[in-house]
């Protein structure tokens with residue numbers, strides 16, 4: 223599991239550790255790791271004679287860049303510092319000068335010839351986007367041929383929220399110290415960070431056991447995925463009920479069922495208006511056409527994809543929400559839930575909105591949700607007392623109440639932004655719920671598998687369909703089990 227901690231927590235841990243170490247020791251550790259990462263980015267034997275430019279802000283982030291620059295200068299790099307923000311870390315600057323580095327007044331000339339740029343303008347102390355005087359320099363750095371390495375964080379992004387309020391410097395790689403910061407894992411800031419590398423500065427023992435954010439990795443998902451045993455039968459593996467589709471949106475039912483069939487439950491039971499079409503596409507589905515209370519046992523429901531509006535779906539959603547089993551509500555189904563009705567439920571609820579649906583539930587607009595995804599997922603989980611999976615460029619999952627760690631999905635690809643892929647995800651997550659995973663695990667494992675399947679379907683990069691994602695799910699599942 224990859225974890226991220228908020229700035230306040232990182233600062234507290236740093237303070238505890240720093241009290242035990244000689245002055246400046248922590249910054250030297252950080253700089254040593256940063257310089258080593260730069261050497262590997264430049265390539266073997268390419269440090270000597272390379273041209274490195276340091277963008278140095280007024281705080282300790284600039285200090286890290288200066289100390290790392292000094293190390294690179296000692297290895298034969300030509301290192302030039304551009305001082306932004308009036309003052310610079312005194313000891314760091316002295317170290318750079320002692321190692322043969324220089325300070326320039328002409329950033330543009332230096333940047334035009336640079337092989338590597340270290341962005342040390344701001345780190346966890348940055349507030350808001352880049353200040354106006356840093357903007358043209360940052361743009362010149364990004365426009366140059368150099369590899370841009372962010373020190374701790376890309377300057378201009380918010381470390382805790384992942385928000386980018388103004389301009390920020392996009393990096394090819396970010397070398398972060400002690401712990402990942404939430405903004406490195408959540409869009410839009412994540413987009414600015416490039417490849418991530420974590421330098422261990424000894425902070426581990428001083429960080430709390432419960433992080434602000436966590437991202438599952440292959441082995442975590444492998445441990446959570448259900449696997450049938452010798453004594454399994456289809457009912458013990460779980461039956462997932464799918465209520466989806468309408469005369470207008472028939473495909474949503476087929477796609478939700480396609481996801482559900484590949485999520486580990488033993489059987490899929492379908493209720494809705496398009497049973498004929500569903501059974502034609504998936505003969506293994508149990509289609510129920512009678513009254514709700516005669517539907518037969520299910521261990522979890524997926525409700526909402528393509529059900530449309532009106533009194534029929536509203537009544538049906540009432541039946542679903544009254545069931546004493548976990549319920550996943552997606553898409554049109556989300557229009558038929560109120561915080562009160564969800565809070566009153568006797569079993570867990572999982573809501574899976576995209577940004578537009580989340581905005582409607584929160585009474586805000588889509589842009590606000592996209593700019594502040596972490597705050598949005600926490601607010602929804604708190605308001606509804608439910609687990610929430612917020613879809614989009616970084617899919618986030620938050621447990622009921624909104625205060626625990628938020629799971630960030632590390633798989634996925636923008637090719638997933640294709641009609642119907644969300645229906646496949648809801649079927650898949652519901653199937654994992656029916657198989658017995660708790661809602662946070664079901665949602666985050668589903669997002670993980672769904673993203674991997676999409677990457678597989680896209681191959682080296684290319685358009686995919688929602689059906690193609692569903693078809694790639696078994697292979698993604700195998701990749702996780704046998705890496």
Ligand SMILES: NC(=O)C1=CN([C@@H]2O[C@H](COP(=O)(O)OP(=O)(O)OC[C@H]3O[C@@H](n4cnc5c(N)ncnc54)[C@H](O)[C@@H]3O)[C@@H](O)[C@H]2O)[C@@H](O)CC1
Pocket residue numbers: 236237240248249250252279280281282283284286307343344345346347348349350351352353356373374375378399423
């Ligand atoms: N605290 C520690 O023990 C360690 C800190 N380290 C480094 O120290 C950094 C934090 O240092 P600081 O607390 O000094 O803060 P930063 O260096 O991140 O930034 C604060 C400075 O930037 C200026 N600033 C704020 N917002 C700005 C903006 N939008 N545009 C331009 N300038 C802006 C402020 O006026 C302030 O002087 C970390 O990110 C990390 O790089 C590392 O050396 C590891 C050890």
Ligand SMILES: Nc1ncnc2c1ncn2[C@@H]1O[C@H](COP(=O)(O)OP(=O)(O)O)[C@@H](O)[C@H]1O
Pocket residue numbers: 553576612613614615616617634635636637638639640641642643644645646647672
């Ligand atoms: N830019 C993006 N990057 C990665 N994944 C995305 C992006 N945009 C959308 N997705 C994913 O694609 C799926 C789309 O779901 P949804 O919006 O419900 O579409 P639909 O209703 O057509 O099925 C979700 O899994 C979402 O996380």
Ligand SMILES: [K+]
Pocket residue numbers: 283341342343344345372373374375376377
């Ligand atoms: K930085």
